[in-house]
Amino acid sequence: MPLISVITHTDTVVSPYPASDVNIKAYPPGGGTLGLHYDTNGITVLLFLTTNQEAPLRYQVERSHPSRKEPWVEHGKVHARKGALLIMQGRRVLHDCEPTLNEQKFSVVYNYYERHDTYRHPDFDNFVYYGARPSRLEG
Ligand SMILES: [Fe+2]
Numbered sequence: 403m404p405l406i407s408v409i410t411h412t413d414t415v416v417s418p419y420p421a422s423d424v425n426i427k428a429y430p431p432g433g434g435t436l437g438l439h440y441d442t443n444g445i446t447v448l449l450f451l452t453t454n455q456e457a458p459l460r461y462q463v464e465r466s467h468p469s470r471k472e473p474w475v476e477h478g479k480v481h482a483r484k485g486a487l488l489i490m491q492g493r494r495v496l497h498d499c500e501p502t503l504n505e506q507k508f509s510v511v512y513n514y515y516e517r518h519d520t521y522r523h524p525d526f527d528n529f530v531y532y533g534a535r536p537s538r539l540e541g
Contacts, residue, residue: 406514409489410445417443417513418520421527425511429457435501441492442522445514448490450482456505459488462496482507 407414417423422443429435434457448459458479466473479500480488490497499507528534 406445406447406489406512412445413517414445414514415517415520417515417522419513419522419527421531422513422522424513426451427507427509427511429499429502429507431502431504431506433501434499434507436499438496438498440494440496441490441513442526443513443515444491444493444519445516446490446492447512447514448488449510449512450484450486450488451508451510452482452506453484454482454502454505454507457482457500457502457507460498460500461490463494482509 427436458481460479461477463476463478464473465476523536525534525536529536
């Protein structure tokens with residue numbers, strides 16, 4: 403997508419893996435959530451379809467600066483706002499979704515890669531979307 407390439411200064415391609423190129427995430431009221439994780443793709447774009455007071459995306463980013471001796475971890479929250487686009491380096495940003503209470507939350511997830519870096523473990527989508535145990539873990 404040219405817009406994402408321009409913003410990220412990378413040669414961006416949409417995920418070549420059909421199950422995980424574009425998804426809709428639906429968080430039902432009463433505990434809809436997503437566990438803490440890094441993304442496998444390099445660039446993740448979220449389009450929020452709802453405005454929510456609950457269930458923010460929570461993130462942790464490692465930071466460093468020449469003025470500080472030690473790196474540190476920045477924590478933050480982003481509440482969904484309908485129509486807003488969030489662009490994130492999903493491999494570098496540890497993130498989850500705080501559980502919903504009464505609201506429902508919907509977002510579109512666009513998974514992008516840099517053209518030279520589209521590796522994804524062959525079992526990963528079957529595990530995430532269909533619950534199939536990765537072959538490496540069997541036996
Ligand atoms: Fe993610």
